[in-house]
Amino acid sequence: MPDPAPRHSDRPRWRRSGALALAALVCVGALLGWRLGPARPPVVAVEIMAAGPVTRVLAVNGKIALRERLAIRAAVGEVVLSVAVAAGDVVTAGAVLARLDDRQQAAALRQAEAALAQAVILQAQAAAEFGRDRDLGAQVSRMRLDDARRSLAGAAQEVAGRAALRDQARIALDHYALRAPVAGTVLTRAVDPGQRVDTATTLFTLADLARLRVETDVDETYALQIAPGQRVRLLLLGSAETRMGTVEVVAPRVDPDTGGLAVKIGFDALVRAPVGLTVTANVVIDSRSALTVPRTALTGGAVFVLRAGRAVATPVRVIDWPADRLIVTAGLAPGDRVISDSTGLHDGQILREEGE
Incomplete structure (x- = not known):
């Protein structure tokens, strides 16, 4: 039998296809490289250092x-008869805030006033008697005149004593009226009519x-x-x-x-x-007048200064303060171009300034 027709291998065809594909990729890569060029460096914002007025604020x-807050207490322990104010009321100096039951003290004052009036009458009688004896001259013995003089002096002392007691009773009676020592506003009221109060409890607080x-x-x-x-x-x-x-x-x-x-x-x-x-x-x-940098520019005690397109780590001293900007005391000079945000940067990194 005749030999079958010889079979041609597919390998050369596969090799030719692969070569063509590789050539196409090379061409595309070359075209993209020509179009895009080398990778461009990251863009950063910079601040040009210049001294200016800085206020450090906390x-x-x-x-x-x-x-001032004044605590008003009773000067005597007694039952409250009436309360004239409420919390929030504005009062003048001397205004009555509350009154205590003063009937006993009022009676004591009346007695003191009556005793003083009686003493004044006796003083007037002693003065009249002394005047008569003095006017009689030689017709009155010296002993009688001295007695009249002593009686008048004693009557005067009695009047003075009774007047002092009357004044004390009057002052004591005034203690039964609680008054505002200064003009102001009633902040608190802790008393109502009918309550018995003591001298230790704050009844009102008052303030201007x-x-x-x-x-x-x-x-x-x-x-x-x-x-x-x-x-x-x-x-x-x-x-x-x-x-x-x-x-x-x-x-x-x-x-x-x-x-x-x-x-x-x-x-x-x-x-x-x-x-x-x-x-x-x-x-x-x-x-003061000083250089300042954003807090975001600082990293590990240094900032990055952009010089000739590269980040240069520059140690600085700053006044650490709770603020967005920090005062620089050493390490920078006017004209330095400080990168505003140091995040992700490293010393010597090639960078491009924003706007270039």
Whole structure:
């Protein structure tokens, strides 16, 4: 039988197809490389260093507080007859807040007044008798005249004593009326008619709501930075108006439990606000001309300065402070181009400045 027709191998065809595909890939790669060029460096934002006015501020939250709160107590123990005010009432100095049962003391005053009136009558009689004896001259013995003089002196002393007792009784009677020692607002009332009160219980609290201040605590980390006389910008919750004040009192000790230093701030101008309202206080620690960098630029005690397209790690000294920007005290000079955000950067990295 004749031999079958010879079979041609497929291998050369496969090799030719692979070669063509590889050539196509090379061409595409070359085309893309020509189109895209080398990988471009990351873009970063920079700040050009220049000295400028800087105010270092410590921000704390505080509360509106009273400068003074007066506790009103009874001077005597007795039953309350009437109460003239309620919490929130505004009173003038000397206004009666409540009256106690003063019937016994009023009777004592009447007795003292009657005794004084009787003593005055006796003094007048003694004075008249002494005057008559003196006018009679030689017709009256010296002994009688001396007796009349002594009687008059004794009557005068009696009047003085009775007058003092009357005054004491009058003062004691006034203790049965509880009065406001100063003008202000009644903050609390803890008494009702019919109650028996003692001298130890606070019946009313009174304060001048026009004399307010801010009380706050500063973390002990900044305790050495706070001093009386520092200016403060104050913003009351719910108000867009910034008010000015001054640090008036700095506590002499740090609270060992909270680590806070108590600070009291006075307002420059009259402020009317509810006690307990939250206030943001920005205490001006100092003002100067200095270089500053964003906190985000700092990493491990250094910043990155962009020089000739590369990030150069530059050690700096700053005043660490709870703020978005930090004052630079060493390591940078005006004109340095500091990268604003150091995240993900490394020394010597090739970079491109934003806007180039």
